Amino acid sequence: MRGILYGVGVGPGDCKMLTLQAVEVLKMADVIAVPDTKGEKTAMKVVEEYIKDKEVVYCPMPMTRDSDLLEKSHGISCNLIEEQLLKGKNVAFITLGDPTIYSTYMNIQRIMDEKGYITRTIPGVTSFCASAGALNISLCDRGEALHIIPASYGETEELLDLKGTKVLMKSGKSLADIKVALKRKGLYQYSRMVECCGMENQRVYKSLDEVSDDSSYFSIIIVKDK
Amino acid sequence: MRGILYGVGVGPGDCKMLTLQAVEVLKMADVIAVPDTKGEKTAMKVVEEYIKDKEVVYCPMPMTRDSDLLEKSHGISCNLIEEQLLKGKNVAFITLGDPTIYSTYMNIQRIMDEKGYITRTIPGVTSFCASAGALNISLCDRGEALHIIPASYGETEELLDLKGTKVLMKSGKSLADIKVALKRKGLYQYSRMVECCGMENQRVYKSLDEVSDDSSYFSIIIVKDK
Numbered sequence: 001m002r003g004i005l006y007g008v009g010v011g012p013g014d015c016k017m018l019t020l021q022a023v024e025v026l027k028m029a030d031v032i033a034v035p036d037t038k039g040e041k042t043a044m045k046v047v048e049e050y051i052k053d054k055e056v057v058y059c060p061m062p063m064t065r066d067s068d069l070l071e072k073s074h075g076i077s078c079n080l081i082e083e084q085l086l087k088g089k090n091v092a093f094i095t096l097g098d099p100t101i102y103s104t105y106m107n108i109q110r111i112m113d114e115k116g117y118i119t120r121t122i123p124g125v126t127s128f129c130a131s132a133g134a135l136n137i138s139l140c141d142r143g144e145a146l147h148i149i150p151a152s153y154g155e156t157e158e159l160l161d162l163k164g165t166k167v168l169m170k171s172g173k174s175l176a177d178i179k180v181a182l183k184r185k186g187l188y189q190y191s192r193m194v195e196c197c198g199m200e201n202q203r204v205y206k207s208l209d210e211v212s213d214d215s216s217y218f219s220i221i222i223v224k225d226k
Numbered sequence: 227m228r229g230i231l232y233g234v235g236v237g238p239g240d241c242k243m244l245t246l247q248a249v250e251v252l253k254m255a256d257v258i259a260v261p262d263t264k265g266e267k268t269a270m271k272v273v274e275e276y277i278k279d280k281e282v283v284y285c286p287m288p289m290t291r292d293s294d295l296l297e298k299s300h301g302i303s304c305n306l307i308e309e310q311l312l313k314g315k316n317v318a319f320i321t322l323g324d325p326t327i328y329s330t331y332m333n334i335q336r337i338m339d340e341k342g343y344i345t346r347t348i349p350g351v352t353s354f355c356a357s358a359g360a361l362n363i364s365l366c367d368r369g370e371a372l373h374i375i376p377a378s379y380g381e382t383e384e385l386l387d388l389k390g391t392k393v394l395m396k397s398g399k400s401l402a403d404i405k406v407a408l409k410r411k412g413l414y415q416y417s418r419m420v421e422c423c424g425m426e427n428q429r430v431y432k433s434l435d436e437v438s439d440d441s442s443y444f445s446i447i448i449v450k451d452k
Binding site for chain 1: 249250325329333336375
């Protein structure tokens, strides 16, 4: 019998934010698949207590926007995972945060679905919820909309005009530009940031004045309405 | 010494989606505070294993949009909680999903913060992530934005024009209108729904054709880009 592929959201980086279901699946799985990216070590650290002595498969996930290169590496990852599933082994692919939010896993899952394998998604706590929690502020209330914006892909500036709360994800590299845009829109003083949320080096900034322009890739800016 | 107030996200309704941290706080707390609303029984059911024999405080939370009435009931809830904190008891206020996403808890937390109490937010899995997980689809990938829209407050139709994935929250009562709007925008065939996500009566709809217009308050529609 073929194994099942699980995409396991491990939360933002604090092992206490794992769900009971994630722990159950990690303990049950025969093989742990890990995306070979910047987040890899963090994700592995979150789950290390539950995967001792388990086989680990590293899936190549280059940090690139080149579609051909991405497709090729997804193909390689899927072949590595397929090899395990065909042996009847259950595979848990770990991913930071939640698998449905900016995770490479969903590309893998789509391909494996098409190949006829059984796949399951195990939800996790998102970094933006955990960041708002660390700041002790609400993301959205009553009739307010919430906009999650990948801030390193352009178009951020026009989306800042939307009513409701704006969350700027992975804003690290673009931080200087984002600060300028927020000032231009009169939103700077309504903006807060969390760096490396849930990780050992988490930092919470109640004002962007305290933030240096070379902050981490794992930076989340929350912009409340005026 | 005064107690601490914890806002505990218990996830969408499946007790397996509780985080380890949520379980820890629930076990440690002296008093469980519960919003007295439609979600109450579900939230209580999720945590029942961990709160046996604990004191429970019911906080009045009328399902209304009347600001005065809401403010008054928040005041009553805060007084009930304050009474416990002054006795040195730690209070865990349970809330479905994540506390920072459309939760009444954040109103309580803001007031208790202003009163000088220590408050902590314990993140949870959101219903929209769990719904996408149940559908086995991605919410956002690479440069895609994600828009969370409270669908029963108007303005839904114009927000449907935004690029990226749209999540229509609590769309139960407005379902007939939403279907019409989605058809008009040519988005109907890109829409899926999950009803009562994570609960015993969860239903997953890969097409809105299967959905009756009198579906639950806990209905989440996910609209992918064309």
